[in-house]
Every structure is written in C-alpha cells, then in structure tokens.
C-alpha cells in the first residue's frame with residue numbers, strides 16, 4: 121500500500137507501507153501509481169515527496185512475489201511516470217534504499233538521505249541485475265566505474281558515500297522526510313529538464329573499453345561460475361553503447377534470462393534460508409519464540425590459541441566485557457599482543473571505536489567466577505576439556521552458561537562433568553573466529569531451551585549467523601565432511617591426483633578444492649581425531665590396511681602425516697609450497713610418485729576417472745549424509761544444512777547449498793547415482809542411500825520447503 125497526505129498545503133507526501141522493509145509488492149506499486157496520479161492532479165500540490173513508513177524507504181522489489189504470477193502495475197513504467205512528472209518529486213531516504221527501492225529513488229528528481237541510510241543495488245546477490253532502470257540510470261548519474269562496482273558487488277553504500285558519488289543531493293542528521301518536504305517546497309515550479317536521469321547523455325570516456333574489459337575479467341575471476349555478475353557488466357555496457365530506451369530493452373532482456381535461472385532460485389532460496397535459521401526448533405518442541413535468552417553482560421574465554429583469540433575479539437566487538445584466560449604467562453602475553461592487533465585492524469577496517477579496553481587478561485581460571493557466559497576454547501582434547509568443565513562447575517556463579525568451542529566432541533559428556541548440565545552448550549566457531557559468519561550452536565540432550573536461546577542470541581550479537589544443531593559426532597558440518605573427504609581419498613587411490621579432484625570442485629564453484637582446504641587447515645587435525653578413534657594403524661599392510669570396522673578406509677592422509685607433511689604449515693602436504701607457511705599450492709611430483717607406489721603396493725590399478733564421477737561421488741556422499749542428519753533430527757530442516765555449508769565450508773552460494781542442489785538435480789537422479797556407486801563400492805557405507813532420500817524420491821520429490829513433512833519425528837532430545 122501507499123498512503124497519501126498533504127503537508128504544508130502544497131506538498132503531496134506518498135508513504136510506502138509494507139512492513140518490515142516496504143518492499144515494492146503489487147499493492148505498493150498500485151498505491152504509488154494511484155497516489156502519484158492524485159498528487160499530479162491536485163492543483164494545490166506543487167511538489168511531491170516519496171518516503172517509507174517506519175524509517176525505512178524501501179528494500180526493493182518484493183522477493184516473495186518472484187515465484188508467483190506478476191500482478192499489479194510493473195515497476196519500470198511506474199518509475200517512468202514519476203520521472204516524467206511536471207512537479208518535482210523528492211525521495212526521502214531513511215533506513216534503506218535498496219534494489220528497486222534505489223531505482224525508484226533514481227526516478228525521482230531529487231534525493232535526500234538520512235546520514236544513517238544505506239543505499240545499493242544488491243540484485244546480484246539474488247542472482248539478478250537491477251531490472252528497473254538501475255543499470256541505465258546509475259552509470260549516467262555517477263559514471264561507469266563507480267556504477268559497475270556497486271552493481272557487480274551489490275554492496276551497500278553509506279549516505280556519506282552516496283553524497284560523494286552524487287547519488288543523493290543532500291544528507292541530513294535529522295528527519296529526512298522533514299528535510300525533503302522543505303526541499304520540495306524550495307524547488308517547486310523550477311525546471312526539471314536537468315533532473316531526469318534517463319535524459320542524461322550516455323557516459324563517455326576514452327578508456328571505457330578498458331574499464332569494461334577489466335571489470336569483466338574481475339567478475340569472471342571472483343564469480344566462481346555465478347552468471348549474474350557477468351550479466352550485470354553486460355547490462356551496464358548497454359548504457360554506453362545504446363540510447364536510453366534501447367538500453368532499457370537490453371536490461372529487460374538480460375533480466376529475464378537471469379530471472380528464470382536456477383542460480384537466481386538458489387540465491388533467493390538462500391536469502392530466506394539464512395533468515396529462517398534464526399527461527400530454530402528442536403525435536404522436543406523447544407522453539408525460538410517460546411525460549412527466552414538470559415542476559416549476558418560479562419563473558420569469559422578460556423584458552424587463547426587461534427580460536428580463543430578470535431572469539432575474544434568477536435565478544436569485545438559485540439560490546440561485552442571479556443575475561444580472557446591463558447594459564448601460561450608467556451602465551452598470555454603473546455595472545456594479548458595478537459588480540460590488540462586484531463582489534464586495531466578490525467576497528468580501522470570497520471570504522472568503529474577500538475574495543476581493546478573491553479578485554480581483561482588473566483592467568484587464572486578463577487578470574488571467570490563472575491562471568492555470565494564462559495566459552496572454553498582449549499585444544500580439541502576430551503580429557504583436557506573435561507578437567508576444565510569440572511573446574512568451571514566449581515568456580516562459576518550459579519546460572520553461568522558453560523560453552524565449549526569444539527568441532528565435534530560430545531557435548532553431553534562434557535555436560536556430565538558439571539553440576540548444571542542444562543547450562544552446557546556447544547559453540548562451534550569457524551576459523552578465523554572473528555571473521556567467519558557461521559556459528560553452530562550445539563544442544564545436548566540435557567541443554568535447556570534457555571541455554572540454547574542464550575547461545576543463539578550471543579551469536580547474533582557477535583554478528584554471526586547461528587544455526588542450532590543436535591549433538592552427534594562432528595555435528596552437521598564436519599559430520600557431512602567425513603564421507604566427502606573419504607570419497608576424495610578413494611579417488612586418489614583409484615587413479616586421480618589432488619589437482620584433478622580440486623579442479624573439479626573449484627569448477628563447481630567451491631572457493632577451494634578439498635585437498636587445498638586440507639593443506640590450509642592442517643592434515644594433522646584430522647590425523648589426531650583418527651588416532652583418538654583408533655583408526656590409525658601405523659605399518660599395517662595387506663588388505664587390513666584399507667579396511668576399518670568392515671568398511672573401506674584410506675590411510676593416505678595418515679601416511680602423509682607420518683612423513684611430517686601437515687600441509688601449508690610444513691610447506692608440504694597434498695601439494696608443495698615454496699616454504700613452510702607458504703600459500704601458493706603447486707603440484708608435487710613426490711606426491712604423484714608416492715601415490716603410484718601406494719597403488720602398486722596395494723594392487724590398485726590406476727584408471728582415468730571422469731569429471732562427472734569425481735563430482736558425483738564427492739557431492740552425493742556429502743548430500744546423502746545431509747539426508748541422514750535430517751532423518752536423525754540433528755538439523756531441523758534443509759535450510760540449516762545449506763546455511764552451514766555456504767557460510768562455513770565454501771559451498772558456492774549460487775548453488776543454494778547441498779540440500780537445495782540435490783533438489784535442483786532431482787532427488788530421483790541423486791538416488792539413482794548413489795545406488796549405482798553403492799553397487800560398485802558396496803564396502804563404502806557413505807554411498808548407501810539413506811531412507812529419507814528414498815522416501816522423498818518415492819513421493820514424487822516434493823519441493824524443499826515440504827521436506828520437513830517427511831521427516832519422522834525423532835525422540836525428544838532436549
């Protein structure tokens with residue numbers, strides 16, 4: 121809807137009304153058209169202001185309408201109606217002017233923004249391009265390089281930057297609506313000839329060809345197979361080669377291609393998935409809207425290694441008082457220096473005040489006694505963690521939430537060391553913890569809904585996307601990683617090289633292939649876990665070397681570790697690096713020789729494995745585990761898994777996440793391939809299709825939002 125009023129007698133004010141972000145739904149578009157006609161027809165009205173209800177100008181087209189049939193007046197003619205008006209129209213931008221919202225503002229003759237407003241064309245993040253004149257008007261207004269940058273990244277600009285770029289005419293610290301009304305009165309009756317952006321000449325510059333070539337190269341490099349950024353460049357290109365009307369036709373053509381693409385569907389699904397995970401629920405019926413978080417003012421971190429440092433930074437930046445504990449004085453000092461540096465760099469980058477004074481450092485665990493929440497972040501060693509939880513249980517004031525930063529250990533085993541197991545939850549941060557957006561919040565069978573709600577809220581305060589997951593080995597992310605990694609190892613045994621497997625995964629869109637990631641995070645991490653699980657049997661030969669518990673096992677990772685090849689940190693892993701700590705992975709002839717010798721030793725004959733098999737085996741094994749996780753009630757829905765994989769494991773966002781991808785490929789096709797591979801490799805458990813995927817495929821593969829209906833309610837966990 122749009123509400124019409126008259127202010128000071130001569131200014132018609134149109135207020136968009138569609139909470140929460142005044143998106144341009146059919147009703148809003150109809151409202152704008154109707155109220156514009158009214159303002160233009162009233163002789164007393166000399167100028168018009170367009171603003172949004174509740175301090176938000178407009179969040180753009182209503183994404184929820186994208187799947188349905190188009191109703192109401194289209195956006196482009198609506199914006200033309202505004203631009204063609206003979207009375208000045210001023211946009212009063214508060215909160216946000218994004219996507220179609222900014223395009224609407226660009227159709228107005230003037231733009232006044234509040235200093236806290238954010239403006240941008242983020243359509244590219246939804247797999248689209250600005251399709252209501254944004255690709256034609258913005259370059260005419262601010263020039264090609266700045267427009268290209270904003271449109272291809274989709275980033276939000278501050279009001280100050282928008283003023284500097286020339287997107288807005290004025291910025292105010294007070295009410296933008298009041299300022300716009302005043303402004304509208306001052307320009308009433310003035311000529312609008314120079315204010316209609318569509319009539320501006322095409323952008324010209326001798327180096328335009330070079331600019332576009334560079335932009336295209338850059339988006340192709342960073343897009344990792346996403347088509348929208350490339351199409352955005354093509355659309356902006358039309359603004360310099362074609363007159364406005366023809367440019368608009370080209371924009372519409374390109375927009376239509378993107379609109380129906382699988383990538384756009386994936387990105388829009390992901391947009392809603394990332395928001396849906398905050399509405400968590402558990403198998404016992406505990407929910408986000410019925411569980412109240414406890415107030416947390418003071419937090420403590422125990423263990424200031426890489427993870428503990430990042431967590432301390434995140435907590436301090438969220439405005440909490442932090443006690444950071446490291447028992448060895450030397451390590452404490454080193455950590456203090458490192459954390460100060462991280463805080464300083466981060467404050468500079470984000471333009472926020474330094475939060476250094478928020479953190480107090482201490483050598484004694486006793487210092488956490490009055491904290492409301494403690495995050496233990498010591499080594500991944502159950503015995504050590506247990507000792508700390510026993511200590512904490514005696515030291516902390518009643519009601520303190522005890523959290524462990526573990527990537528897969530049993531939360532319940534730790535909870536059982538304390539007097540209040542209901543106050544124990546896992547907080548699985550991803551490295552670097554102050555940068556990565558993902559947080560897996562793990563509830564054990566005894567964690568209280570209140571404890572879970574508090575940890576979820578804490579994650580939000582730290583700017584993370586928190587996903588609630590149940591307690592099992594590896595939780596969601598690392599549990600799914602296991603069969604994926606396993607397949608990658610098996611492919612090497614059968615004839616592939618790390619470079620070939622990584623190339624296939626990178627072409628699919630992963631930021632890094634599995635072997636490069638493994639080198640980056642350290643091969644010794646998994647080795648330690650496998651050793652603790654009794655899987656590593658040094659010197660074993662013959663058939664038993666490749667079998668564990670009746671299942672196929674590849675000792676390749678263990679053998680590399682035995683050689684001291686831990687990845688980047690030792691300069692050697694699945695690849696070679698120019699020095700320990702080096703970043704550029706180069707194929708390693710030694711590794712190739714080692715693989716040949718390994719195959720010969722185990723009687724394995726190398727074969728040429730095609731791309732499709734490599735991709736299918738890695739991805740479908742991972743997806744199959746995802747279905748098992750849903751079936752076990754460890755994740756509440758496919759959205760949770762997809763958000764974890766996109767934010768924590770480099771899954772390409774334009775492919776929606778592994779579960780969305782499975783739906784896109786077709787569940788019957790995924791099932792058929794899993795059945796095939798399981799027949800070929802009956803000793804690989806991870807390839808045996810789980811019953812949920814069978815059930816869904818047998819029920820005509822319902823759309824992803826209906827999968828929850830097919831999941832049997834597991835036993836209560838909370």
Ligand SMILES: CCC[C@H](O)CC(=O)SCCNC(=O)CCNC(=O)[C@H](O)C(C)(C)COP(=O)([O-])OP(=O)([O-])OC[C@H]1O[C@@H](n2cnc3c(N)ncnc32)[C@H](O)[C@@H]1OP(=O)([O-])[O-]
Nearest residue numbers: 141143179180181182183184218219220242250251252395
């Ligand atoms: C021809 C067309 C051409 C045109 O060029 C295409 C476009 O404009 S494409 C559009 C280009 N525009 C964009 O890409 C902007 C997308 N939006 C954003 O980036 C952020 O939502 C925004 C910054 C606005 C607010 O952030 P925040 O304060 O952290 O709040 P939040 O993020 O939690 O959202 C609150 C609620 O609002 C919902 N919702 C939001 N936007 C839309 C929408 N457009 N529609 C519908 N719903 C929308 C959101 O789902 C959530 O719902 P719920 O049920 O409560 O979960």
